Amino acid sequence: MTEHIAELLMYVAPEPIREANERWLTRMLERLDATRRNAEGLSLMDLWLSPHLLLTQTCGYPLMTALRGRVRVIGRPRYELPDANGGNHCSLLLSRADDPRRSLPAFRDSRGVINGEDSNSGMNLLRHRLAPLHRDGQFFASVGISGSHRESLRGLREGTADLAAIDSVTFAYLARHAEEEVAGLRVIARSAFSPTLPYITAATVTDEQAEALRQVMNTTLQALPEVREILGLQEVLPAGESDYQIVLDYQLEAEALGYGRLR
Numbered sequence: 308m309t310e311h312i313a314e315l316l317m318y319v320a321p322e323p324i325r326e327a328n329e330r331w332l333t334r335m336l337e338r339l340d341a342t343r344r345n346a347e348g349l350s351l352m353d354l355w356l357s358p359h360l361l362l363t364q365t366c367g368y369p370l371m372t373a374l375r376g377r378v379r380v381i382g383r384p385r386y387e388l389p390d391a392n393g394g395n396h397c398s399l400l401l402s403r404a405d406d407p408r409r410s411l412p413a414f415r416d417s418r419g420v421i422n423g424e425d426s427n428s429g430m431n432l433l434r435h436r437l438a439p440l441h442r443d444g445q446f447f448a449s450v451g452i453s454g455s456h457r458e459s460l461r462g463l464r465e466g467t468a469d470l471a472a473i474d475s476v477t478f479a480y481l482a483r484h485a486e487e488e489v490a491g492l493r494v495i496a497r498s499a500f501s502p503t504l505p506y507i508t509a510a511t512v513t514d515e516q517a518e519a520l521r522q523v524m525n526t527t528l529q530a531l532p533e534v535r536e537i538l539g540l541q542e543v544l545p546a547g548e549s550d551y552q553i554v555l556d557y558q559l560e561a562e563a564l565g566y567g568r569l570r
Contacts, residue, residue, distance in 0.1 A: 309340075309341050309342070310341070310342045310343070310344045310359070311336075311341050311342070311343065311344055311359055311360070311361035311362075312343075312344045312346045312349075312354060312357050312359045312360045312361060312363070313332055313335070313336060313341070313343055313344075313361045313362045313363070314332075314346050314354060314362075314363050315328040315329075315331075315332055315362075315363065315364055316351070316354075316363065316364070317364040317365070317366070317504050318364075318476065318477065318480060318538075320457060320480070320481075320485070321480060321481065321484035321485040322484070323484050323537055324480050324484065324537065324538065327533075327534045327537040327538050328538070330531060330534050331524075331527060331528060331531060331534050331538075332362070334527045334530070334531060335362070335523055335524060335527045338523055338526070338527055339361075339520075339523060341361060344359050351365075352373065355369075355374055355378060355507065356374070356377060356378070357509070358509055358511065359509070360378070360507070360508055360509040361508055361509070361520075362381065362506060362507075362508055362520065362524075363506070363507060363508075364504050364505065364506050364507070365378070365504065365505060365507050366425070366426060366427050366428070366504055367427045367501060367502055367504065367505060367551045367554045368425055368426060368427035368430075368431050368554055369425050370505055370507070370548070370551055370554075371548065371551050371552070371554050371555050372425070373425070374507070375548065376510070376548075377510055378507040378508065378509065378510050379507060379508050379509065379510055379512050379514075379517050380505050380506070380507055380517070380546050380547050380548055380550075380551075381505070381506040381507060381508055381517050381520055381521050381524070381543070381546075382505070382506050382521045382524070382543040382544050382545055382546045383502050383503045383504070383505050383506065383543070383544050383546040383550065384503045384504070384506070384540050384542075384543055384544070385503070385540070385541045385542050385543070385544050386476055386479075386503060386538075386539045386540055386541070387539055387540075387541050388475070388476060388479040388539040389475065389479050389482075390475035390478075390479070390497065391475045391476045391479065391503065391539075394502060394503055394544045394546075395500040395501060395502055395503060396428070396474060396475045396476050396500070396501060396502075396503050396504075397428075397432065397475050397497050397498045397499065397500050397501065398428045398429070398432040398433060398436075398472035398473060398474060398475065398497070398498040399472070399473050399475055399478050399494050399497060399498075400433065400436065400470060400471070400472050400494070400495045400496040400497065400498065401460070401463060401470070401471055401472075401473055401478075401492045401493065401494060401495065402414070402463065402469055402470050402492065402493055402495050403463055403464070403466070403469075403491060403492060403493070404491050404492055404493040405491070406469065406493070408469075408495075409495070410495070410496075411436070411437065411440060411495060411496050412440055414446075414447075414469060414470045414495070415440065415442070415446055415447075416447070416448045417447060417448060417469035417470055418447065418448060418449050418450075418451065418467070418468045418469045418470070419433075419446070419447035419449070419450040419451070419468065419469070419470050419471070419569070420450070420451045420452070420453050420459045420462045420463070420467075420468035420470075420471045421433065421450060421451075421452055421453070421459065421471070421472070421569065422452070422453055422454060422455050422456050422458070422459050423452060423454065424452065427501060427554055428456075428472060428473070428474035428475075428477075428498075428501070429456060429459065429471075429472055429473070429474070430472070430569055431554060431557055431558060432472055432498035432499060432501060432557065433472035433498065433569060434557075434558070434561045434566060434568075434569040435498065435499060435557040435558070435560060435561050436472070436496065436498045436499070437566065437569070438560065438561035438564040438565075438566040439564060441564070441565065441566045444565055444566060444567075444568070444570070445570050446566070446569075446570070447470075447569075447570060450569055450570055451467070451468060453468075453471075456471075456473050456474055456477045457477075457481075457488065459471040459473065460473060460481070460488055460489060460492070461488075463492055464488075464490075464491060464492070470495065472498060475497075476503070476504075476539075479539065499557065501553065501554060501557070502546065502550050502551055502553065502554070505546055505550075505551065506521075506524070506543060508520060518545075521543050521545065524543045525542050525543055528540065528542065528543070
């Protein structure tokens with residue numbers, strides 16, 4: 308029995324989501340007659356680039372920057388959730404509901420917060436949405452880095468930030484299972500759509516092996532209707548790096564407008 312790394316770490320909250328992903332992953336490994344290698348202590352980058360990687364999920368922005376040509380894309384999820392369907396999702400630009408500002412231009416010189424510089428939904432899509440509105444390369448008075456979407460939401464709720472871009476899948480999960488984390492917030496705008504977070508495997512895996520793995524992911528998912536319901540996940544669509552070129556196109560569009568860095 309072969310030992311592989313298999314982790315689904317991009318959507319780990321609330322707890323019903325983490326549990327559903329674990330059930331799906333465990334059943335997949337059983338079908339593949341594979342055992343799970345301990346990945347504890349590995350950074351995300353080390354996990355993504357491990358030669359023992361069988362399956363994980365990454366973000367479209369690092370896929371096309373730090374990971375390009377170094378991993379193989381298996382596919383992308385087709386969620387059926389608010390603001391996430393057909394293999395695409397977007398970012399919701401949120402503020403507190405009691406903030407008197409109602410439009411994006413009104414938030415100029417406010418306090419922005421992002422989950423990380425390498426995030427597509429938290430940074431890249433936000434930069435793209437704000438690019439037409441910047442003045443002299445600046446939109447916010449300050450931009451904080453929270454480390455995660457949930458911490459960005461906390462910053463909004465607690466009043467340490469005014470505007471954040473949150474992945475629409477994350478928002479839908481929290482709205483269903485941890486309503487208190489999005490209570491008192493308002494959607495100010497939506498970003499452009501972007502391909503959902505890709506599932507990846509090691510670069511040494513062949514196209515045929517990756518396709519076989521995608522088929523196992525789908526047959527396993529179809530056998531777990533309760534997991535499918537909790538995750539709002541209908542199937543894993545075929546995908547490759549070329550599907551994520553639009554992520555870099557959004558970056559180039561922002562740069563062309565003079566807003567290469569979110570600030």
